[in-house]
Structures are given as structure tokens and as C-alpha cells.
Amino acid sequence: MVTTKIVAINELEQQIQTCVREQFTGRLDLCMTDIDSQQWSLYFFKGGLSKSTSKIHSIRRWCRQLTIQCPQLAVNSVGEGSERLQYWDYDSLASLVRQGQLLRKKMAAVVEGNIREIFFDIIQQVELGRDLGESLIYRKIPESNRDAILLLIRTEPVWQQAKQAWEAWQQAGLKKLSPNLAPVIWDVEKLRQHTSLLVYHNLTTLADGNRTLRDLAVKLKQQLLPLTKSIMPYFRQELMGLIEVGDLSLKRKTPRATNYRAATTVSTVRKVQAQLTSPLVVYIDDSRSDSLMMSQILARAGYRFINIRDPLKALPILLEQKPDLIFLDLVMPMVNGYEICSQIRRISLFQDTPVIILTSSDGIVDRVRAKMVGSSGFLAKPIERNKVLSTLQSYLPTTAPMG
Numbered sequence: 001m002v003t004t005k006i007v008a009i010n011e012l013e014q015q016i017q018t019c020v021r022e023q024f025t026g027r028l029d030l031c032m033t034d035i036d037s038q039q040w041s042l043y044f045f046k047g048g049l050s051k052s053t054s055k056i057h058s059i060r061r062w063c064r065q066l067t068i069q070c071p072q073l074a075v076n077s078v079g080e081g082s083e084r085l086q087y088w089d090y091d092s093l094a095s096l097v098r099q100g101q102l103l104r105k106k107m108a109a110v111v112e113g114n115i116r117e118i119f120f121d122i123i124q125q126v127e128l129g130r131d132l133g134e135s136l137i138y139r140k141i142p143e144s145n146r147d148a149i150l151l152l153i154r155t156e157p158v159w160q161q162a163k164q165a166w167e168a169w170q171q172a173g174l175k176k177l178s179p180n181l182a183p184v185i186w187d188v189e190k191l192r193q194h195t196s197l198l199v200y201h202n203l204t205t206l207a208d209g210n211r212t213l214r215d216l217a218v219k220l221k222q223q224l225l226p227l228t229k230s231i232m233p234y235f236r237q238e239l240m241g242l243i244e245v246g247d248l249s250l251k252r253k254t255p256r257a258t259n260y261r262a263a264t265t266v267s268t269v270r271k272v273q274a275q276l277t278s279p280l281v282v283y284i285d286d287s288r289s290d291s292l293m294m295s296q297i298l299a300r301a302g303y304r305f306i307n308i309r310d311p312l313k314a315l316p317i318l319l320e321q322k323p324d325l326i327f328l329d330l331v332m333p334m335v336n337g338y339e340i341c342s343q344i345r346r347i348s349l350f351q352d353t354p355v356i357i358l359t360s361s362d363g364i365v366d367r368v369r370a371k372m373v374g375s376s377g378f379l380a381k382p383i384e385r386n387k388v389l390s391t392l393q394s395y396l397p398t399t400a401p402m403g
Helices: 007-023 058-069 090-098 104-132 154-170 189-194 197-206 211-220 224-236 260-267 290-302 311-322 337-345 364-372 385-395
Strands: 003-006 028-031 035-044 048-054 083-085 138-143 182-185 239-245 273-275 281-283 304-308 323-327 355-359 377-380
Touching: 003 007, 007 028, 007 104, 028 104, 028 273, 035 104, 048 058, 048 104, 048 189, 058 104, 058 211, 090 104, 104 138, 104 154, 104 290, 104 311, 154 224, 182 197, 182 211, 182 290, 182 304, 189 197, 189 304, 189 311, 197 211, 211 224, 224 239, 239 290, 281 311, 290 304, 290 355, 290 385, 304 311, 311 337, 323 337, 337 355, 337 364, 364 377
Parallel strands: 281 304, 281 323, 323 355, 355 377
Antiparallel strands: 003 138, 028 035, 028 138, 035 048, 083 273, 182 239
8 A cells, every 4th residue: 555645736636637537446545744633535436436534524514515405304403402413424324315215416415515625625734734844645545345336426526616616715815714613702892892783693693613614604504705704804803713623522322122133223323412502611811822722622622612801891791691601810900800700799690600710829818719709619720621621520510512
């Protein structure tokens, strides 16, 4: 098995064209040299593409395409709460086609959409990698005894569509921005001041750190590029940011069977539980670096996140957003964390809401005073993933996102 490096898009395009021309049957595995998570596989049969897979957002990607092409099967798949999604992968959808319950062309559209997104991501990583001195590695793995192929996608048209989408993305000045990132609000109060009531409502409802740019485009039934361009001004004004977000969390459930035969039949039906509505955590801190660190920890763990940078404007935002837990920095300009905590506890709505004070001064006096003003707990800086997640698990054990 030969491993080959690619440093330019035209080299990859030539390799794909070779697979088509030589009617290659097998798998083309690709990954970036310095990014373990960026891995893709393209499955060929006699030069045509039968499917593609990726290590990043494989469930999200499938759910998006299912929502677009087969909404009757999607069942509010991206961002609507906790659902059981039965048809979340290639095999489960293929079974519907074989049973005559789904048109082959519908499944082909889902698969083609997946391939198109993956081609785009590969192109972007190759372009960015060239700037960073990284390269794409690929391996051709022939597989002569492939299972019966249900459908084939013409490779060249999908590749060209992905290239055109990338060129438009690059021309819009978005080269370094991945559509797999999730918008999150940094400054709620300033966003309210700079937007109309409708825009503010839409952004605070949808840009919750759980939905990627691609997810939002599907949710709003808009094209990805115009949508992204429309919210770029808020990123430039530092009212919003972009964070990494994990794939949808899944749990498979198999009903109890009364005999082996029934158990075997039931085990082939995959029930997927997607945790898409998660606890909202607010972090009150004027430090952008600490807020960024907190947002990344929470997003990767599946929590929604809002940062309030101006402590004087915290209370009305808290009343509006009704968070499940509040992290509160101790040292801030104008007012300290003790005072804010005391004000929060005077509001009946927040009597039972966990309020955790963060500080770099982890002394007994600070802990006692924090307790006196109603703090639920105390977290010492620097902000670290294990400490944050342990605190969340302690105070939100019944509502924590599924991992």
C-alpha cells in the first residue's frame, strides 16, 4: 500500500481523474499530515463514487443532507431537540431503497451532497496546509470484492461543483474560515444595540454555539455563502465569534428481544439519540482570552454558551436568557464578582441557579466571602477543561449533554 503526498489541488484533481479513467474500484483514504481529525475516505466502484466518509461531523453532515433531500425522514434532525433518528447512515437509508420505501434518486442526492461537502473540506485543508507547510496524504486501497453497489455518483461534476464553491468562498475573503465552525455570541448587550429586534432574536436563538454555519444554512433554508457573508460584520466587530463544535452525540438503543432470532433482527435497526438541546452556561468576564477558552471547552462538551463582558449589564441579560449555570469572574472593572453574585441571589428566578466564582486568588478568605454572597462554588484559574467539566457535572448532573 503506497502513501503519497499532495501539496496542491491540481495534484489531487489529477489523482481523482486517474481513478475515474482507470475505473478504479476501492477506497481512497486522505488525511492531513499534522491534523489527526481531518481524515476522509472516498469509495470508488469502476471509477464512480459510491459514498464518502469523514472523521469530522459525519453525523451532522448526514443529517443536513437528509433534512434537505428527505425531510420526512429527518425528523427535525439538526438543532431541534432530542430526537431518535433511525436513518442516520448509508446502510439504514439503503435498506429503505431496497424495500421500495425510498426512491433511489433521493438517496443518491443525499450521498452526493455528502461527497460535495467533503470535497470542499479537502480542498480547503489542502489550500490552508500549503500556507502552513503541511500536505495531504492519500492511499489507494484496491478492493476487488466490493459488495453489491446500490448507486454510483459521477465524480467529475461533483468535484467541479465543490471547486466552484471553494473559489467563491475564497473570493469572499473566507479562505481561513471553516463552514464547520459554529457561531457564538460574545457580547449580547452590544449585539442588541447594533441590530434590529428581529435580527437580535434570530441570532440569540440560533447562534448558540451548537449549530455550525452549514447547520444554520439548512435550518434557515439559505445558501451557505450569502448567510455567512451576512453575519461577518458581527465577527469583525467582535460581537460574535466562531468556535469548534463536536459531532452530534449518539446513543444506540436496542429493544429487549424474546429470542435470538428477534434479537438479531432488532439489532439491525439503529436507533440514534441525538442530544441537540443542551444546558445554557453564561460566563461573566471581561477577559476575551478566558472567555474564548471557556467557550471552546463548553462547545466541545456539548453545552450552549454566552459570554457577558460588561458585568454592569449582566442582570437584564441573565433575566432574558435564563441560564442553567453561571460562571462569574471575581476581578472585573467597575464591579467585582462578589457584588454581582449578591445581586443575582436577590432575584427569585436565580435562587437555585448554580453560580460559580472564578479567580486566580484561591485563598480561604476568598472562598468564605464567596460563600457569604451566595456562591455555589469556587473555581481556581487558570481555566482548565477537567476542572470546568467536573464542576458542570457536579451542579448539572441530570442535564449534562450526552458524550
